[in-house]
Amino acid sequence: xxxxxxxxxxIPRLLKIYREEIIPxxxxxxxxxNKLAVPRLLKIVVNMGIGEATGNxxxxxxxxxxxxxxxxQKPEVTRARKAIS
Numbered sequence: 001x002x003x004x005x006x007x008x009x010x011i012p013r014l015l016k017i018y019r020e021e022i023i024p025x026x027x028x029x030x031x032x033x034n035k036l037a038v039p040r041l042l043k044i045v046v047n048m049g050i051g052e053a054t055g056n057x058x059x060x061x062x063x064x065x066x067x068x069x070x071x072x073q074k075p076e077v078t079r080a081r082k083a084i085s
Contacts, residue, residue: 012072014044046071 018041026038050063060077067075 046075048075 023035023038026032027035030038032038046067048063048067050059052059064075064077
């Protein structure tokens with residue numbers, strides 16, 4: 001195995017905090033015998049509604065960049081299937 005190709009794997013901040021701080025506290029507080037017994041988060045969903053985007057489409061890209069900074073992932077932009085009118 002070559003040493004030059006090894007990179008540190010990216011670990012999301014929330015997962016790192018969960019593993020280093022939350023699991024040990026919950027094991028201590030609830031007297032779990034095994035750290036795998038601690039409840040886990042399966043999915044986190046972040047939603048953003050942009051009502052002003054109908055008049056100014058460039059706002060979608062701006063808000064998508066902001067959401068990407070917050071979550072660390074590129075957001076999936078979906079438009080309404082049917083207009084509310």
